[in-house]
Amino acid sequence: MEKTTKIIFPFDQSVVKELPMIDKSDIEKVLQTAHNLFEDQANWIPAYKRIEILEKAAFIMNDKSEELIHIAISEGGKPYKDSKAEILRAIKGVKLAAEHISQIKGEQIPMGLTEASLNRIAFTSKEPIGIVAAVSAFNHPLNLAVHQVVTAIAAGCPVIFKPASATPLSGLALADILKEAGLPSGWLQVVLCDNETSELLVTDPRVHFLSFIGSAKVGWYLKSKLAPGTRCALEHGGAAPVIVESDADFSEMIPDLVKGGFYHAGQVCVSVQKVYVNQEICDRFIEKLSEATKKLIVGNPFDKTTDVGSLISPKEVNRVEEWVNEAVAEGAKIITGGKRISDTTFQPTILFNPSEDSKVSTHEIFGPVVCIYPFTNRNEAIKKANALEVHFQAAVFTKNLDIALETAKKLNATAVMINDNTAFRVDWMPFGGRDASGLGMGGISYTINEMTREKLTVFKSKSL
CATH class of the missing domain: 3.40.605.10 (Aldehyde Dehydrogenase; Chain A, domain 1)
Structure with missing residues (x-):
């Protein structure tokens, strides 16, 4: 047969x-x-x-x-x-x-x-x-x-x-x-x-x-x-880390990160996943990112107003839900989202400070989840961003030229976006992962x- x-x-x-x-x-x-x-x-x-x-x-x-x-x-x-x-x-x-x-x-x-x-x-x-x-x-x-x-x-x-x-x-x-x-x-x-x-x-x-x-x-x-x-x-895939410095331009950055994190429900190999934010602006960053994320329309992908559609299968919704619940059990705080909407859709979710050992920190999520980690020392944040064996595209938001260039140099990635999200790609540029x-x-x-x-x-x- x-x-x-x-x-x-x-x-x-x-x-x-x-x-x-x-x-x-x-x-x-x-x-x-x-x-x-x-x-x-x-x-x-x-x-x-x-x-x-x-x-x-x-x-x-x-x-x-x-x-x-x-x-x-x-x-x-x-x-x-x-x-x-x-x-x-x-x-x-x-x-x-x-x-x-x-x-x-x-x-x-x-x-x-x-x-x-x-x-x-x-x-x-x-x-x-x-x-x-x-x-x-x-x-x-x-x-x-x-x-x-x-x-x-x-x-x-x-x-x-x-x-x-x-x-x-x-x-x-x-x-x-x-x-x-x-x-x-x-x-x-x-x-x-x-x-x-x-x-x-x-x-x-x-x-x-x-x-x-x-x-x-x-x-x-x-x-x-x-x-x-x-x-x-x-x-x-990768875990697409982003470093956000205290002088970042919020009006440019927030729409960029929302798009980069939740485009195609996060099912993109360079989707924004781990965002390391300078402690000085962390509260404001969380407030603005959360505000913009809550405005996203989740629904039928044939509807022209829909921003976030379904995951590829109910099995993936189950997996994302498990990973988010595990992260919360291990100390992460849900800023927005965190729950399934249906068997096929999941709320655009922001997690604050999950454990570096949680699956959302160590694996590619491939779902509509963005994690925020505060930092006081940028070099420590870069070290954490580089800690996984996957290295694809990364980003840094800052208006300081020296910080931008130094961070781009230190991030382990095949491409580093400066004041743009990790998911940026045009088809005539080189694109690929290094290491794993x-x-x-x-x-x-x-x-x-x-x-x-x-x-x-x-x-x-x-x-x-």
């Missing part, structure tokens, strides 16, 4: 669609299709054609933007205004990928610098790395697909895409759009499968590159199982470069 997966609207748990899943016996055909395409250099998609396909895809996506917004909301539960922003970002991402194709190039390597290297000219060129296997996460179903699939196509690689089982519809819609835009058959295969089948796929020696977005536990496990020579990029938070850098152009490999050609001639 064929296995299926049900796509559920997270807000009311209604079934959106039921789709067939492949099993282990289907993986060989998928891999062989991609392998045959890559082995046949005569049929590689030339650069001009890849540009044409992606430009047309961006045009079609723009045309179907409302439909894509509807799909993303129905499977992921992200509110309308944020889903709309995601779809616009995804379209821009496709355009960025098309533009970057012209920058896939090598360089001349000087020869004749020694007697042994006379009569030679040498240059490098970039080639597609090979088959890309991409495993994705649920929280940005279309934009992540663009970052993993469209980049592979731009680099000239056949790609096998496994979307998150909860949110495959956006990836399937993107595949249809790319096909309509002229992508030849087999260059993108979308597979829905269980974890065991997924592992079989990514660890096959025919796979040249794994792009993984998801939990650190799964990412590092899969990396340990990869075939020799398979390169990978892993993007996990990941490997390699995302961002459209950075990913395309990682999906290519360099070849050196040395030409020997008496005429040179």
Whole structure:
């Protein structure tokens, strides 16, 4: 009997669609299709054609933007205004990928610098790395697909895409759009499968590159199982620490932190989570942040006024509730929120001074919870901010240039935002975690470069 997966609207748990899943016996055909395409250099998609396909895809996506917004909301539960922003970002991402194709190039390597290297000219060129296997996460179903699939196509690689089982519809819609835009058959295969089948796929020696977005536990496990020579990029999560100094501008900072903490109900890998606030302004900070947080509208993500929608599943609501209750039992004070609204939604919550040993302090919450910790010594606060093994994006709010630069230097992060929240991202910047938070850098152009490999050609001639 064929296995299926049900796509559920997270807000009311209604079934959106039921789709067939492949099993282990289907993986060989998928891999062989991609392998045959890559082995046949005569049929590689030339650069001009890849540009044409992606430009047309961006045009079609723009045309179907409302439909894509509807799909993303129905499977992921992200509110309308944020889903709309995601779809616009995804379209821009496709355009960025098309533009970057012209920058896939090598360089001349000087020869004749020694007697042994006379009569030679040498240059490098970039080639597609090979088959890309991409495993994705649920929280940005279309934009992540663009970052993993469209980049592979731009680099000239056949790609096998496994979307998150909860949110495959956006990836399937993107595949249809790319096909309509002229992508030849087999260059993108979308597979829905269980974890065991997924592992079989990514660890096959025919796979040249794994792009993984998801939990650190799964990412590092899969990396340990990869075939020799398979390169990978892993993007996990973090705890996004923020340092707030006493001279911070409240009018700029409060809306920024509310957005960064509660956007998509905190289900973002760089969502504001741990805020270390100078004791001198802590009371005022709590009052203002709480005031702004209480104004957030929690509700149906299809409603255009909704600020915070549902979590991806009731199981996640249960987990967030457990973690908040544990933090309170261990000494944290609830400033606002702290309770479930329904089986699928949780109040935007601010906790004051939870124990550094509570789960909300030591793990990525991935829910609508922000923790505030007062400090008197900034270096101590930075030390606590750096204490976990996850390091992704961080932030500091201050108008003092020296403090801003010193804090940015000392925070262990791949990116530090000054007077902006930790969740800031544009798709042409490098983006990724360090240490346990990941490997390699995302961002459209950075990913395309990682999906290519360099070849050196040395030409020997008496005429040179």
